[in-house]
Amino acid sequence: MKQMIIHGGKPLQGDVWIGGAKNSTVALIPASILSRTPVTLEGVPRIADVDNLMDLLSEMDVESEFHQTTLHINPENIKMSPLPSGKIKSLRASYYFMGALLGRFGKAVVGFPGGDDIGPRPIDQHIKGFEALGACVKNENDQIIITAPSGGLEGAPIHLEMPSVGATMNIIMASVTAHGQTIINNAAKEPEIIDLATFLNNMGAIIRGAGTDSIRIEGVELLKARTPHTIIPDRIEAGTYISLAGCIGNGICIHNIIEEHLDSYLAKVEEMGLVIDADEDSLFIYPAGELKMTQIKTDAYPGFATDLQQPITPLLLSAKTGEGVIIDRIYPKRIGHIEQLRKMGANISAEDNVILVHPTDELHGATVSAGEIRAGACLMLAGLMANGETVINNAGNILRGYDRVQEKLRLLGADVTIQDVPDK
Numbered sequence: 001m002k003q004m005i006i007h008g009g010k011p012l013q014g015d016v017w018i019g020g021a022k023n024s025t026v027a028l029i030p031a032s033i034l035s036r037t038p039v040t041l042e043g044v045p046r047i048a049d050v051d052n053l054m055d056l057l058s059e060m061d062v063e064s065e066f067h068q069t070t071l072h073i074n075p076e077n078i079k080m081s082p083l084p085s086g087k088i089k090s091l092r093a094s095y096y097f098m099g100a101l102l103g104r105f106g107k108a109v110v111g112f113p114g115g116d117d118i119g120p121r122p123i124d125q126h127i128k129g130f131e132a133l134g135a136c137v138k139n140e141n142d143q144i145i146i147t148a149p150s151g152g153l154e155g156a157p158i159h160l161e162m163p164s165v166g167a168t169m170n171i172i173m174a175s176v177t178a179h180g181q182t183i184i185n186n187a188a189k190e191p192e193i194i195d196l197a198t199f200l201n202n203m204g205a206i207i208r209g210a211g212t213d214s215i216r217i218e219g220v221e222l223l224k225a226r227t228p229h230t231i232i233p234d235r236i237e238a239g240t241y242i243s244l245a246g247c248i249g250n251g252i253c254i255h256n257i258i259e260e261h262l263d264s265y266l267a268k269v270e271e272m273g274l275v276i277d278a279d280e281d282s283l284f285i286y287p288a289g290e291l292k293m294t295q296i297k298t299d300a301y302p303g304f305a306t307d308l309q310q311p312i313t314p315l316l317l318s319a320k321t322g323e324g325v326i327i328d329r330i331y332p333k334r335i336g337h338i339e340q341l342r343k344m345g346a347n348i349s350a351e352d353n354v355i356l357v358h359p360t361d362e363l364h365g366a367t368v369s370a371g372e373i374r375a376g377a378c379l380m381l382a383g384l385m386a387n388g389e390t391v392i393n394n395a396g397n398i399l400r401g402y403d404r405v406q407e408k409l410r411l412l413g414a415d416v417t418i419q420d421v422p423d424k
């Protein structure tokens with residue numbers, strides 16, 4: 001087990017560079033198998049999800065090499081193999097191999113995906129999409145077997161019941177090589193979807209409307225990568241460091257940001273009183289004065305991201321007066337961090353999925369557990385604010401999605417160590 005040990009209470013300052021977006025990267029790696037030629041991804045974050053996806057690629061004889069922030073993937077010798085379990089369970093995004101394998105081979109055998117423990121995460125919309133394209137979907141022994149008809153997938157109109165990021169991306173991957181036109185209505189609008197469409201269009205796909213709620217795909221025969229693709233910056237990592245800068249920063253500059261991707265988040269932190277100077281692709285966060293409480297309701301993009309409700313929580317705890325309210329409409333059960341924060345002295349509670357946050361004069365170090373990636377980020381920020389030592393167990397969940405986090409925090413002056421300890 002990975003354990004993160006923090007000696008907190010020290011103001012942090014300096015510069016931090018944001019890595020490529022986890023939620024783009026974990027779609028682009030499976031999507032690479034749609035290419036008949038080698039793929040180069042740049043700006044790839046050093047995160048555990050990438051290591052696990054590389055292991056899955058090697059199960060299909062797809063070679064991949066990671067140097068610094070460049071990932072080379074060669075799918076030229078790919079063999080169609082079932083991906084039944086093992087690494088599939090280690091991350092959510094392994095479900096993208098369903099759409100990618102279906103688009104490449106007309107068949108996918110993939111175990112049920114894992115990912116963060118944040119309440120129910122059905123994939124009915126992904127399956128509905130594959131079926132609309134003519135595929136037969138069976139569920140046998142904890143694995144999903146998806147088979148295209150003998151003549152191949154046929155494009156179709158698909159209306160999603162909710163704007164699911166995963167279903168939108170999976171349907172795009174399956175339909176890029178289908179016959180005719182596919183239209184995804186009520187599609188998710190997250191920037192990572194535009195990134196996937198850009199990547200595939202540069203390989204010869206015809207995808208229009210990504211970033212709006214209606215995406216049109218004209219099927220093409222095959223795809224070939226020709227130029228390297230640079231992944232967009234991680235807006236969730238950026239939001240986490242903005243919150244950190246407000247909680248314990250003494251002037252922090254955050255580089256490699258697309259400000260527009262953070263509009264709803266920046267509106268909230270500015271409403272709370274954070275003062276921010278924006279430059280072309282960086283933000284300077286001034287040391288926080290007296291912060292005001294706020295109310296947050298998460299929503300699909302461009303609303304306030306569920307993945308930022310936990311990272312912003314320590315900032316609410318720093319407010320001086322009032323009562324903060326957080327309602328996670330995407331994952332109402334995403335409240336596992338609250339019990340852990342209370343161990344550190346936080347004045348926070350949850351009633352019927354409504355999180356109530358009260359000003360907390362001081363946090364103290366404690367032994368806590370990172371139940372999932374963003375709960376871990378929240379506890380990491382709380383540990384940096386707290387007096388004394390905080391030990392975060394299951395810190396591997398933080399490493400699923402935070403690029404070179406120990407190095408970045410140390411550059412800001414934090415006393416942070418990640419170590420391996422035997423599982424209890």
Ligand SMILES: CC(=O)N[C@H]1[C@@H](OP(=O)(O)OP(=O)(O)OC[C@H]2O[C@@H](n3ccc(=O)[nH]c3=O)[C@H](O)[C@@H]2O)O[C@H](CO)[C@@H](O)[C@@H]1O
Pocket residue numbers: 023026092093120121122123124125126162163164165166167188306307329330331
């Ligand atoms: C790898 C990745 O990109 N993960 C992100 C992705 O997850 P993921 O793609 O799994 O999340 P979705 O956008 O699909 O989920 C949105 C909502 O729709 C529901 N739903 C989704 C699909 C479905 O078939 N049926 C259904 O009911 C979910 O339970 C959830 O309430 O978007 C989430 C919501 O922004 C983020 O928290 C995750 O970080």
Ligand SMILES: C=C(OP(=O)(O)O)C(=O)O
Pocket residue numbers: 022091092093114115116118307373374401
């Ligand atoms: C929920 C998340 O990730 P995943 O969908 O990969 O589990 C997240 O990044 O906050």
